[in-house]
Amino acid sequence: MGRDWIIDVLADLRSFARDNDLPLLRAQLEEAELVAQVEIASHPAHDTRQHWSEPEAMFAMNTKAGPPRRS
Template identity: 50%
Template sequence: MKSDWILDVLKDLRTFAIENGLPVLAEQLDDTAIIAMVEIAGRTELTGGQHDAGRADSSVAGEVGAI
């Protein structure tokens, strides 16, 4: 089962925070997204890529600044 959907939820929450004048919350959500990416990637490594294949590895490298 993929768990990287949580990154999309965090991105949506960050967008809401920015659009509604909540910059501290937006920054906290950035930090939360980084933690989520690291944990998803770590779990993928532990399971030999059976879970979250594909996106978790590229997310850590490519989306840290995108969220």
């Protein structure tokens, strides 16, 4: 699944805000949509991040912190 789905969700929320007379929310959602478009455009089309299994991810998180400190 790509990242573009969030643009559709924000558009639906913006329509809801318009239809329910929520101008401040609508303005915030317009800004959020612009931010989402910029961030989506700044990432490569193909997600190149490494995907780990849960045990691998837990090991990576534990080893990043380094050895435990002594008091």
